[in-house]
Amino acid sequence: MNKIIKYVTIDILRNKIVLFYTLFLLIISFSIFSFDDNSAKGLLSLMNVILLIVPLVSIIFSTIYIYNCSEFIELLVCQPLRRKYIWLSLFTGLSLSLCLAFLLGCGIILLINEPSTTGLLLLLTGCLLSVIFVAIAMLATVGTRDKAKGIGKAILLWLYFGIIFDGLVLFLLFQFSEYPLEKPMMVISALNPIDLSRINVLLRLDVSALMGYTGAVFKDFFGTGFGFIISIAALLLWVALPLWRSTAKFNRNDL
Amino acid sequence: MIQIQGVSKSFGKLKALDNISLSCEKGQCIALIGPNGSGKTTLIKSILGMVVPDSGNILFGTANIKQSWEYRSRIGYMPQIGRYPDNMTIGQVCHMMRDIRKNEAASIDEELYHTFELDKMQGKRMRTLSGGTRQKVSASLAFLFNAEVLILDEPTAGLDPVASEQLKAKILKEKQKGKLILITSHILSELDDLVTQVIYMQDGKLVLHKNIDDLKAQTGQTKLSKVMANLITAETE
Numbered sequence: 001m002n003k004i005i006k007y008v009t010i011d012i013l014r015n016k017i018v019l020f021y022t023l024f025l026l027i028i029s030f031s032i033f034s035f036d037d038n039s040a041k042g043l044l045s046l047m048n049v050i051l052l053i054v055p056l057v058s059i060i061f062s063t064i065y066i067y068n069c070s071e072f073i074e075l076l077v078c079q080p081l082r083r084k085y086i087w088l089s090l091f092t093g094l095s096l097s098l099c100l101a102f103l104l105g106c107g108i109i110l111l112i113n114e115p116s117t118t119g120l121l122l123l124l125t126g127c128l129l130s131v132i133f134v135a136i137a138m139l140a141t142v143g144t145r146d147k148a149k150g151i152g153k154a155i156l157l158w159l160y161f162g163i164i165f166d167g168l169v170l171f172l173l174f175q176f177s178e179y180p181l182e183k184p185m186m187v188i189s190a191l192n193p194i195d196l197s198r199i200n201v202l203l204r205l206d207v208s209a210l211m212g213y214t215g216a217v218f219k220d221f222f223g224t225g226f227g228f229i230i231s232i233a234a235l236l237l238w239v240a241l242p243l244w245r246s247t248a249k250f251n252r253n254d255l
Numbered sequence: 256m257i258q259i260q261g262v263s264k265s266f267g268k269l270k271a272l273d274n275i276s277l278s279c280e281k282g283q284c285i286a287l288i289g290p291n292g293s294g295k296t297t298l299i300k301s302i303l304g305m306v307v308p309d310s311g312n313i314l315f316g317t318a319n320i321k322q323s324w325e326y327r328s329r330i331g332y333m334p335q336i337g338r339y340p341d342n343m344t345i346g347q348v349c350h351m352m353r354d355i356r357k358n359e360a361a362s363i364d365e366e367l368y369h370t371f372e373l374d375k376m377q378g379k380r381m382r383t384l385s386g387g388t389r390q391k392v393s394a395s396l397a398f399l400f401n402a403e404v405l406i407l408d409e410p411t412a413g414l415d416p417v418a419s420e421q422l423k424a425k426i427l428k429e430k431q432k433g434k435l436i437l438i439t440s441h442i443l444s445e446l447d448d449l450v451t452q453v454i455y456m457q458d459g460k461l462v463l464h465k466n467i468d469d470l471k472a473q474t475g476q477t478k479l480s481k482v483m484a485n486l487i488t489a490e491t492e
């Protein structure tokens with residue numbers, strides 16, 4: 001299995017897109033921290049960029065990579081290898097290289113300007129988001145033979161998690177504004193890894209004071225050690241569930 | 256050695272394999288023939304575990320191949336259309352395959368790799384290769400691990416006459432070592448001096464599985480192409 005991870009990782013790291021992605025993140029994080037003298041504000045801006053860009057790049061790149069890999073997968077499937085290992089190796093290779101790109105792109109500058117637990121948390125969040133969206137991309141591609149359809153699916157999924165979901169939540173909030181929605185909101189936020197990550201980081205910044213009563217309820221829960229562990233567990237579940245589904249599907253796939 | 260028991264597979268409405276049962280033994284060289292779309296490749300892919308049958312069992316040796324993978328180390332497979340990662344060179348692909356199957360005790364057989372002179376162009380990227388050269392890579396990979404079962408899906412399609420003869424000579428040599436060889440081909444004349452058994456498939460059904468000598472005696476012909484023509488016309492009448 002390690003051998004396949006090695007081949008996949010080397011192949012991805014040689015890809016120029018990943019290099020561009022790293023450079024892009026580097027430029028963004030550098031410019032954000034050099035424009036703002038207040039590093040907490042810089043952290044906030046960087047968070048917003050990361051929550052948008054990282055899932056997008058992860059899901060699109062992984063989808064296209066898996067499709068381009070179809071020959072490689074076909075070649076490996078008729079070799080004495082477990083199918084599960086082939087699929088998980090692809091996942092590990094993609095996750096490793098995208099996390100590495102993210103850490104190189106954002107990590108260094110972030111830790112120089114904001115060497116706090118919040119900074120570390122943002123890095124952890126970015127890595128988790130990369131891995132989550134690799135897993136989601138692999139689930140989107142596994143049953144779809146048509147490349148255009150698969151990439152379309154991936155883009156729609158990103159739109160849903162990044163934009164549409166927030167709209168739906170807002171709609172819900174306005175419709176039921178007469179009811180106490182703070183507690184259900186916490187559960188709903190767990191349904192979107194991007195939202196969950198946003199709440200997790202925001203609560204550790206001073207701006208969370210501006211979030212009103214909902215913010216206070218959130219802080220009461222997510223601000224504690226227990227709440228933090230629960231939210232990380234929820235994020236890990238976002239990796240495990242899609243990955244488990246796609247592995248099961250890949251095992252039964254005809255090639 | 257390979258036993259197929261009541262295997263069926265459909266792709267949507269199309270029934271690619273319809274209740275196929277047969278068994279192949281060591282030392283046999285089997286020609287798998289049938290018109291286009293008769294399910295030959297699906298059968299081969301089922302044996303390799305690339306296609307999962309809807310029902311039925313496939314036994315390799317004594318073990319069911321369902322959810323198993325170790326048995327594939329005993330198979331050398333040459334696909335009909337070899338698809339390889341575009342960015343890798345010939346040398347890298349061969350090196351990678353050897354790396355993946357390294358812990359096998361079986362010896363490495365590089366004869367075909369050298370006969371086809373692939374070592375002289377190992378720096379070429381797979382994307383730039385012609386169909387024939389690609390076939391040569393597929394063939395040398397199939398023979399590389401000295402596997403006891405060889406499955407060759409249209410091995411000579413796209414090869415030039417010289418390479419085609421070289422490959423046939425190699426198949427003959429491996430056959431004499433007592434390996435089980437499964438070949439599909441539409442060019443019956445080139446199977447003549449190779450095969451010992453014939454499997455004929457049509458519309459996903461097994462029409463016949465017989466010894467070549469019996470068939471020759473039955474039809475009174477000596478050439479495989481004549482034998483098959485004789486049988487098929489007898490079938491349709």
